[in-house]
Amino acid sequence: MGRRPTIDRAELARLVAEGLSVQELAARFGVSESGVLQAKRAAGLAKAMLDHGRALPWKLSREHTQSGPATNLRNLSAAAQGKPPAPERLNTALRWAQRLVDAGLDVTYDPAEGFREVPASPGGSHVADVLADARRALETR
Structure with missing residues (x-):
């Protein structure tokens, strides 16, 4: 050998x-x-990887990884970590999340069914939290 x-x-x-x-x-x-x-x-030469675990706390089935909600949550997460996606992708994610928040909705995930919109819990909304993180990061840029 x-x-x-x-x-x-x-x-x-x-x-x-x-x-x-x-x-x-x-x-x-x-x-x-x-x-x-x-x-x-x-050697410290690789770009740092973004961690979307907070925005996507579920173990996604392969067929759901590129769904609208997953993509929007990832794009908001990237913005929250200081690496926003292309403006059109970011705007889509921001509009999607704001629509849910304004309607009092949140998302839930089931590996068999995928993402579903559900009423936000009185204690808060996952989408609202991810959106707030993204907006804070974008304001400081």
Whole structure:
């Protein structure tokens, strides 16, 4: 069994700064694309991943991951984390959430049925909370 290829962090940083793709880096270092991504994370060169767990606290079935509510909640979450999506996507999410809040509605999720609009509970609304987080972040930009 041969020795695993190593990726020089300084060389990796230089090539990433030059704009080489993950595929190009993998070929250059003789490793898989996954190996390049791991090396970039270890060297602090990878973009931080957004965490949408607060906005989407449910385990979504594959067929629901790209649904309107899931997409809108993810876009609001991205805005709340300082990385808003394209303006048209953000506006769609903001309008959707505001419509629900104004109507006293919230969303719930069931893996078999998907998302449903339901009356907001007296204690608050999940959509209202996510919307408020997004609006706060957008105001400070």
